[in-house]
Amino acid sequence: MDFALSDEQRELVNSVRGFALGEIAPAQEQMDVDHQFPYALWSKWSELGMAGIMIPEEYGGSGLDSLSYVLAMEEVASVSQAFALIWQVHVLVANMYSQLGTDAQKREWLPKFASGSKLAAIALTEPGAGSDAGGMRTKGVRDGNGWIINGSKIFISNAGTDISDGMVVMAVTGEKPDGRKSISSFIMPQGTSGYELGQSFSKMAWHGMDNRELLFNDARISNDCLLGVEGEGLKQALTGLNLGRIVFGVLGCGLMRACLDEALSYAKARTQFGNPLSSFQLTQAKLANMAAHLEMARRFCHYVAWMHANDMPCHTEAAMLKLVGTRFAVQAATDAYQIHGGYGFMKEFKVNRLYREAQILEIGEGTSEVQQILIARALGC
Numbered sequence: 001m002d003f004a005l006s007d008e009q010r011e012l013v014n015s016v017r018g019f020a021l022g023e024i025a026p027a028q029e030q031m032d033v034d035h036q037f038p039y040a041l042w043s044k045w046s047e048l049g050m051a052g053i054m055i056p057e058e059y060g061g062s063g064l065d066s067l068s069y070v071l072a073m074e075e076v077a078s079v080s081q082a083f084a085l086i087w088q089v090h091v092l093v094a095n096m097y098s099q100l101g102t103d104a105q106k107r108e109w110l111p112k113f114a115s116g117s118k119l120a121a122i123a124l125t126e127p128g129a130g131s132d133a134g135g136m137r138t139k140g141v142r143d144g145n146g147w148i149i150n151g152s153k154i155f156i157s158n159a160g161t162d163i164s165d166g167m168v169v170m171a172v173t174g175e176k177p178d179g180r181k182s183i184s185s186f187i188m189p190q191g192t193s194g195y196e197l198g199q200s201f202s203k204m205a206w207h208g209m210d211n212r213e214l215l216f217n218d219a220r221i222s223n224d225c226l227l228g229v230e231g232e233g234l235k236q237a238l239t240g241l242n243l244g245r246i247v248f249g250v251l252g253c254g255l256m257r258a259c260l261d262e263a264l265s266y267a268k269a270r271t272q273f274g275n276p277l278s279s280f281q282l283t284q285a286k287l288a289n290m291a292a293h294l295e296m297a298r299r300f301c302h303y304v305a306w307m308h309a310n311d312m313p314c315h316t317e318a319a320m321l322k323l324v325g326t327r328f329a330v331q332a333a334t335d336a337y338q339i340h341g342g343y344g345f346m347k348e349f350k351v352n353r354l355y356r357e358a359q360i361l362e363i364g365e366g367t368s369e370v371q372q373i374l375i376a377r378a379l380g381c
């Protein structure tokens, strides 16, 4: 087996690392202070072709595969989880358009997503339907040549910025013969009458990323806004979420890397009992676990991303990666915080942000329990 990265992949990692340290790191500090979406940073990032990283070249994208995307993502995630998430949602949705869109939908939306002039979002979660996506109540009803959408969504990322557009909204459009809800995906252009942005949330981390409630009161969209096959929306979204789950594993790696860097340098610099913390075996055990978990999760990320890039079924592997990569990350953040003693409690220390950021990794893109349910199902339970 050849585990070596190609020259192009190494070049990509190096250039993203340079950009992450030079541009994303200072923007992250600013986002922590002003909680504003980083428009200038997004624009520079898009100019490098990163907004359209996986969009086919014929639509203005860079046409790279999932593995290249994952490699670049670790560099971003080790510097800013918030910016990594903004990018992750955008790429996930653009990928749905590439996979499911009609020619006309792809021609209309993909060039805008590739240039970064429009920011993509996906609205699945509702106040009463989180893990149980099938419990959704937002309804789509046929009306002449179009659809009328009614309902509400919650926590939706990227939906309320000045450049948000083309959001994918999931709605119940009927009932299957076995009584289950039939769910479809729709494109919701910004400015659609009856579509309103609700309140944005004040979060414990990921500042600068827009998260809010969305309201649909007789929101009218045309027939051309149906994305993919009517009634297959949930299945299509869950297939698309494989990439999202892989990326959550990578977000975990980025976070672990930052935790290890912070904890190691702090442990070497801080002296107690006349010796640096790094000389104590109990501290070393924490650092060694972080390094081992990071390496394991990273290799598994590359493997599952390679499966995805080669169109191999990877539903269970993506769930395993999400489960393990994010659990390791939470452990790393807890240990890095512990190594900082009382200083970790202070927001002046970077580890404080890392600790807060870690807490959402086991929730977003399907909770750890949901991943366990999926894995157990694959085991025949």
Ligand SMILES: Cc1cc2nc3c(=O)[nH]c(=O)nc-3n(C[C@H](O)[C@H](O)[C@H](O)COP(=O)(O)OP(=O)(O)OC[C@H]3O[C@@H](n4cnc5c(N)ncnc54)[C@H](O)[C@@H]3O)c2cc1C
Residues within 6 Å of the ligand: 089, 122, 123, 124, 125, 129, 130, 131, 132, 154, 155, 156, 157, 158, 203, 206, 211, 360, 363, 364, 365, 366, 367, 368, 369, 370
């Ligand atoms: C910052 C942020 C950004 C988000 N962005 C988006 C977005 O862009 N688009 C979108 O659609 N959604 C988004 N979400 C929603 C996210 O996907 C959900 O929060 C997540 O799926 C969990 O749903 P919930 O919060 O309703 O928790 P619940 O489903 O209510 O779960 C609560 C707890 O119960 C557990 N639980 C639930 N069912 C079971 C079961 N059967 N067995 C065992 N345990 C169970 C869960 O694991 C969890 O621990 C975002 C959320 C956050 C916080």
